Amino acid sequence: MDIFRTLAGGGTRFDKRRFQNDLKIFGGADEASTSSTSVSSRQASSGKHKRAAADSARSTKSASNGAKVIVPDGLDFFGSAAKAKSTTSAIEREERLSNKKGKRKAAEVESDNTESDSDEEEEGCTDEPPVTKANLSAFLKKHKLKTKGTDVPLPMASWAELESRFSVSPWLRNNLKKYGWEVPTAIQKGAMPVILADRDLLAGAPTGSGKTLAFLLPLLHHLRAPNKKENFRAVIVSPTRELAQQIYEQLKRLSEGRNFRICVLTKTADASAVAKGDDIRKRKKFDILITTPLRLVHAVEKEEADLSNVRHLVLDEADRLLEEGFLEQTDSILAACSHPELRKALFSATLPAGVEEMAKTFMVDECRVIVGTKDSATETIQQELQFVGSEDGKLHALRSLIQEGGLKPPVLLFVQSIDRAKDLFHELVYDGLHVDVIHSDRPKLQREGVISAFKRGDVWVLICTELMARGIDFRGVQLVINYDFPQSVQSYIHRIGRTGRAGRQGRAITYFTKEDAIHLKTVVNVMRQSGCDVPQWMLELKNPNKKERKKLKQKAPERKEIRTSAASSVGRRLANKKRDMVAASKRRKVEDDNKGTTSGNRA
Structure with a gap:
C-alpha cells in the first residue's frame, strides 16, 4: 500500500522526487525507484556495495543508499519498514483488488451514512447446508x-x-x-x-x-x-x-x-x-x-x-x-x-x-x-456502569472523558427529558465540541437537518431523548452515553443498541447516582446476559420489585438542573446579553417604523 497516497487522500500532492531519501526510510529502495529511474539505478549499485555495513550499523546512511532500514516498532505506524522490498507490482495488484471491492460497495456510498438494521453481512459460512429436521x-x-x-x-x-x-x-x-x-x-x-x-x-x-x-x-x-x-x-x-x-x-x-x-x-x-x-x-x-x-x-x-x-x-x-x-x-x-x-x-x-x-x-x-436471550443486548457492545455520586458528578465525568480522549465521535448522549437535553446542550456548546441536540420540540426540518449533519460528521456529539433510541441506525456510532439512567430495561437496550450494530464493535457508558442505585440491577442483568464482566457486588444487588419498576417507567425521577460550569455560565450570559441586544434593536426599529407611519397619517 502506498502510505503517502493514503496520507494525501484529501487531495494534497507529495513530491516523491524531492523527498526521495526520506521516502526510502518507509518504503525502501524499490519504492523510491518509482519516482526516478536514474536515481534508482544509482541507488541500486551503491546499495549493493554498502548493504553489509548498513545492516550492522542500522544507520540513516544506509537509507540513502537503498538498503533496508529497521524502524523501531513505535515509529513504524504503517507496518511498512519490514516490507522494504515491496514492489510497484504489488501496489498495482492491491489497487486492482481495491477497484473490484469499490464496485461492490458503490451502492453503500449512495445510501449516505445511515443504513437500516440489516446492512451488513453476518459472520459465518456462506455455504451452510439446508436445514432439515435432523440438523435443526x-x-x-x-x-x-x-x-x-x-x-x-x-x-x-x-x-x-x-x-x-x-x-x-x-x-x-x-x-x-x-x-x-x-x-x-x-x-x-x-x-x-x-x-x-x-x-x-x-x-x-x-x-x-x-x-x-x-x-x-x-x-x-x-x-x-x-x-x-x-x-x-x-x-x-x-x-x-x-x-x-x-x-x-x-x-x-x-x-x-x-x-x-x-x-x-x-x-x-x-x-x-x-x-x-x-x-x-x-x-x-x-x-x-x-x-x-x-x-x-x-x-x-x-x-x-x-x-x-x-x-x-x-x-x-x-x-x-x-x-x-x-x-x-x-x-x-x-x-x-x-x-x-x-x-x-x-x-x-x-x-x-x-x-x-x-x-x-x-x-x-x-x-x-x-x-439470543430475550431482553438482551448484542454481544458486540462493551457496556460500562460508572458511579458519579450526584447530578453534578455527571458533567464532571463527561468532561473528564473528553479530556482523556475517550470521547470518540460519533457519539449519542441520552437524557430523560427535553429540558435536560437543552440544558446539557448549553453546557457543552461552550466546551468547543461539535454538538447539537434533537428532540420532539424541534420542527421536522430542523430535526432532519441535525440528523444529516450527524451523518456527515459535522456534529460529533448528538444529545437526544428517547426519540432517537428506537430503530434509527447511524452507521459507525462509536459510543453511547446514558447521561440519565434509563427508565426501563427496554429503554436501556434500545439506547445502547444505537452502537455495535450489524457486527460492529461499540461502547456504552451509563452514569448512575445514589438515587439510581435501586434500579441498578436491571441494567446489571442485561450486562451479564450479554457476556460483560460485572463486579460481584453488583450481581448481589437486589432486583427492584414490580411496583418500583412500574413507578420509574411511568415517571422519570426529578433531577437537579444541569449547570455546574462557571465558564459555560459566563458564555451563556454573553449569549443572553447578545440576544437581548438584538431583540431591543428590533423593538426600536419597529417603534421607529410605527412613529413614521403615525406622522405620515397626520400629515
Missing part, C-alpha cells in the same frame, strides 16, 4: 435461535433457498446482491421463512441484527408487483417518523426497478415525495403504507385512508406500540385492517411478557422466533 437442533444452537409454535417453518441457511423453497423472484435476489446483503443474519434466517409461509409472527432480536430486511423482503414477495386497481395492500407502523423514513429508504433500495407505489404518512406530511406532493385523498391507490400510529388513526377517521384491503400488517418496535401511549391507536389500526386474510408480524428488540400476552390476543396461530 444444531442449527438453532449455532445461531442462538429459539422458535415456538405449531409447525414452525424450518429456518433457511442461505439466500439461495429463497428461490428453491419459496420461489422468490430473481429481481429480489439481484437487489440483495447489489446492495451488499450477501449472507442472511440469524433473525432473517428464522423469521423470513415464517412470513414467506404466510404465518403470523412474533419476532425478537437484538438491535442492529437485521429485523427490517426480515419483514421487507417477504412483504415484497407476497405483493409480487404494483397493482393500480387495489388500495393499500401492506401497512408498516413505526413509533417515530424518523424510523418510518428509514424503513422507506431501505424499502426503495430493495424494491428498485419494480415501481411499487409507497406512501410515507406521518404527523407532518400527508404523503412523502413518492406521492409527488399530491393530497392523499386524491391518490389513494398505494401498494405500501409506512406510517406513525396517530397519523394513520386520524387518516382513517377522516376517511383519507381505507385499510379494508390490507393483507399484511407489520408493527415495528412492537413493544413500544403496545404500551399505554400507543395502545389505543394500535387497537384502532387493528380494527381498521378488516380483511379476513390479514397476516400480522411484530418485531422488536425487547419483548416483555405483557407485550407477548397482548400480542397473542389478536394473532392467529402465530410463530415465535427469538435470537
Whole structure:
C-alpha cells in the first residue's frame, strides 16, 4: 500500500522526487525507484556495495543508499519498514483488488451514512447446508435461535433457498446482491421463512441484527408487483417518523426497478415525495403504507385512508406500540385492517411478557422466533456502569472523558427529558465540541437537518431523548452515553443498541447516582446476559420489585438542573446579553417604523 497516497487522500500532492531519501526510510529502495529511474539505478549499485555495513550499523546512511532500514516498532505506524522490498507490482495488484471491492460497495456510498438494521453481512459460512429436521437442533444452537409454535417453518441457511423453497423472484435476489446483503443474519434466517409461509409472527432480536430486511423482503414477495386497481395492500407502523423514513429508504433500495407505489404518512406530511406532493385523498391507490400510529388513526377517521384491503400488517418496535401511549391507536389500526386474510408480524428488540400476552390476543396461530436471550443486548457492545455520586458528578465525568480522549465521535448522549437535553446542550456548546441536540420540540426540518449533519460528521456529539433510541441506525456510532439512567430495561437496550450494530464493535457508558442505585440491577442483568464482566457486588444487588419498576417507567425521577460550569455560565450570559441586544434593536426599529407611519397619517 502506498502510505503517502493514503496520507494525501484529501487531495494534497507529495513530491516523491524531492523527498526521495526520506521516502526510502518507509518504503525502501524499490519504492523510491518509482519516482526516478536514474536515481534508482544509482541507488541500486551503491546499495549493493554498502548493504553489509548498513545492516550492522542500522544507520540513516544506509537509507540513502537503498538498503533496508529497521524502524523501531513505535515509529513504524504503517507496518511498512519490514516490507522494504515491496514492489510497484504489488501496489498495482492491491489497487486492482481495491477497484473490484469499490464496485461492490458503490451502492453503500449512495445510501449516505445511515443504513437500516440489516446492512451488513453476518459472520459465518456462506455455504451452510439446508436445514432439515435432523440438523435443526444444531442449527438453532449455532445461531442462538429459539422458535415456538405449531409447525414452525424450518429456518433457511442461505439466500439461495429463497428461490428453491419459496420461489422468490430473481429481481429480489439481484437487489440483495447489489446492495451488499450477501449472507442472511440469524433473525432473517428464522423469521423470513415464517412470513414467506404466510404465518403470523412474533419476532425478537437484538438491535442492529437485521429485523427490517426480515419483514421487507417477504412483504415484497407476497405483493409480487404494483397493482393500480387495489388500495393499500401492506401497512408498516413505526413509533417515530424518523424510523418510518428509514424503513422507506431501505424499502426503495430493495424494491428498485419494480415501481411499487409507497406512501410515507406521518404527523407532518400527508404523503412523502413518492406521492409527488399530491393530497392523499386524491391518490389513494398505494401498494405500501409506512406510517406513525396517530397519523394513520386520524387518516382513517377522516376517511383519507381505507385499510379494508390490507393483507399484511407489520408493527415495528412492537413493544413500544403496545404500551399505554400507543395502545389505543394500535387497537384502532387493528380494527381498521378488516380483511379476513390479514397476516400480522411484530418485531422488536425487547419483548416483555405483557407485550407477548397482548400480542397473542389478536394473532392467529402465530410463530415465535427469538435470537439470543430475550431482553438482551448484542454481544458486540462493551457496556460500562460508572458511579458519579450526584447530578453534578455527571458533567464532571463527561468532561473528564473528553479530556482523556475517550470521547470518540460519533457519539449519542441520552437524557430523560427535553429540558435536560437543552440544558446539557448549553453546557457543552461552550466546551468547543461539535454538538447539537434533537428532540420532539424541534420542527421536522430542523430535526432532519441535525440528523444529516450527524451523518456527515459535522456534529460529533448528538444529545437526544428517547426519540432517537428506537430503530434509527447511524452507521459507525462509536459510543453511547446514558447521561440519565434509563427508565426501563427496554429503554436501556434500545439506547445502547444505537452502537455495535450489524457486527460492529461499540461502547456504552451509563452514569448512575445514589438515587439510581435501586434500579441498578436491571441494567446489571442485561450486562451479564450479554457476556460483560460485572463486579460481584453488583450481581448481589437486589432486583427492584414490580411496583418500583412500574413507578420509574411511568415517571422519570426529578433531577437537579444541569449547570455546574462557571465558564459555560459566563458564555451563556454573553449569549443572553447578545440576544437581548438584538431583540431591543428590533423593538426600536419597529417603534421607529410605527412613529413614521403615525406622522405620515397626520400629515
